[in-house]
Amino acid sequence: MGAITNEGARPGGGASRVLVADDQHLLRTGFRLLIESAPDLAAVGEAGTGRDAVDLARRLRPDIVLMDVRMPDLDGLEATRRIRTDPVTADVKVLILTTFDLDEYVYAALRAGASGFLLKDTRPGDLLAALRVIAAGEALLAPTVTRRxxxxxxxxxxxxxxxxxxxxxxxxxxxxxxxxxxxxxxxxxxxxxxxxxxxxxxxxxxxxxxxxxxxxxxxxxxxxxxxxxxxxxxxxx
Incomplete structure (x- = not known):
């Protein structure tokens, strides 16, 4: 699975730097290409395991980690907790990706320090908008999501x-x-x-x-x- 970085391409103009963490290579590639299509966002790395996500977050210091919940080696919940409690990466925001509206891990992920969650079938434009919301320091919990x-x-x-x-x-x-x-x-x-x-x-x-x-x-x-x-x-x- 491994990890992919783009350390040499530090974006200018205040673009928000995003690390993509998902165990499916095709999804990681799709997310990366989508992020790179936005002028105010930049994909700086890919992680295929939770442990890689933690290690790359420490090395790359992205603004946001787009984190899948279910990953090998270290799940997204524990990876989120480690990122948010590590003084080196405490300012890194985590946006959780989940398959279901009330995934069994969502509550625990929020407790671990995630700033919100998205469904994996979210439309591309909505995913980009979500990343911008998180980058601005807001929580991605719309009223309808809060009620669910x-x-x-x-x-x-x-x-x-x-x-x-x-x-x-x-x-x-x-x-x-x-x-x-x-x-x-x-x-x-x-x-x-x-x-x-x-x-x-x-x-x-x-x-x-x-x-x-x-x-x-x-x-x-x-x-x-x-x-x-x-x-x-x-x-x-």
Whole structure:
């Protein structure tokens, strides 16, 4: 399977650098060609195993790893966790590729530090758009996706011994309202309308929530809301 790099072709103009990790050579090639067709994106390497993905992420320091879940040697979940917890690659974002809407690994992948997930049958233009969203520091969890994930979150309640204890004691009452609405799948604009505040105010609250809850994007605020008990999947609040 091996690994392929394009270290000598460092893109200019601020292009986002993407490492493609998938055990199927044909898919890797297709993803690479698609990425290279976009002027603001650049494929800097290919990995056929999770271990190669971790090693290449350390060596190439891409902006994003497009990561398949099921790979040999080291699965995408563990590879994501290693990339996100390694000080050398902690800033590298991971976009998970999965076959099903509620792949059994999606929740765990988000817990491991992934910034979102895509289905493998996603249209080419949507995949490029997703990479741009992740590169901009946003989480790829659209409201519809967030709602589909609620069923999975219900399997990981605060009563579960394996669930982390998330403390909401540091957040304000308004921040708690914003967090609740994020967990329900509302967009920033919808939250602003619901609370009667400006969009910039909502964004400020979200930035503060991320800092206080040690969440690196919106996906992890959703997880924090469920794991803290603020929201229960059965009741929706």
């Amino acid at each position: 994930l609620i069923a999975e979150f219900s399997r990981h309640t605060p009563d579960d011994p394996g669930a982390p204890n998330v403390d909401l004691g540091r957040i304000t009452a308004r921040e708690r309202e914003v967090l609740l609405l994020i967990a329900r799948g509302l967009t920033n604009t919808e939250i602003a309308v619901r609370l009667g505040v400006g969009l910039a105010t909502v964004k400020t609250h979200i930035r503060r929530l991320m800092a206080k809850l040690d969440a690196h994007d919106r996906a992890h605020l959703v997880i924090a809301a469920y794991e803290s008990g603020l929201v229960s999947a059965s009741s929706g609040r």
